[in-house]
Amino acid sequence: MSDPLNLVFGALADPNRRQVIGYLSERGTATATELTGELPMTRQAVAKHLATLAGAGLVESERRGRETRYRLTETGAEWDDRLDALVRHLRRRRV
Amino acid sequence: MSDPLNLVFGALADPNRRQVIGYLSERGTATATELTGELPMTRQAVAKHLATLAGAGLVESERRGRETRYRLTETGAEWDDRLDALVRHLRRRRV
DNA sequence: ATTGTATGCAACCGACAGGTTGCATGTTAC
C-alpha cells in the first residue's frame, strides 16, 4: 500500500488519528506521552498512530533530548483545514 | 462507526472503491455486473464495495427491472472532484 | 413454462489494523 493516496486516506480513516491531528493543530507540538492523556489508549497505541500519520507525510517528528516531539507537516496542516471545511460543509447540508 | 466522517473516509480509503467512483463519474451509471468487468474481483465483491459507498452516502442505487443501476450522489460527485484536485495537488508538489 | 440473466444473502477464510503487555534502551536529574 505505497500509493500516497492510500496512505493519506488510510491515515485519515481512523477517528483517533483525526483527533491527534486536531490536537497537534491546536498545540503546535506534542509528545506521544502527552497525547496519551487525551486519548483512551496506551502510549504505545498513540505512538503507532503517530507512526502511521508520519508514514502518510502528515506529521513529522524531532527527537530532542529524551523526548520526541511531533508536529504537523505543511501537508498535514492543509488536511486539518480540509477536514474543518468538510465538517462545516456537512453541517450546512445537515448530513 | 456511524460518524459520517468515518464512513466517508473509510469508504475512500480503499483504492478499488475510489476507482469505482471514477468509473461512475465517467459513465454516469453502471451495474455491479458491468463494473465487475473492470475490476479484478468477483461481482459480489464489487457489490460489497457499492454497498459501502452507498452507506457513506457517496452512491445511490435504483432497481430497474432485473438490474440495479448505481450512480454518484451529489456528495459523491463532489468527492470525485476533490480527489482529482488532490491528485493534481500531489503531482504539483511531486510527492 | 422453461431457460438464461442479474441480483441478493450467508457462511467462510486469510490478512491486516488497532490495541495491549512486557521489556530493553537511552536520557535527565539528583
Added chain:
DNA sequence: GTAACATGCAACCTGTCGGTTGCATACAAT
C-alpha cells in the same frame, strides 16, 4: 552512579475488512 522518566521494539490477541464460494430468488425472453 542511581533513580526516574521517555521512548522504542517485539510478541501477542481480537475484530474487522476484502474477498471468495454456494445457493436462492426475481425478472426477462422465447
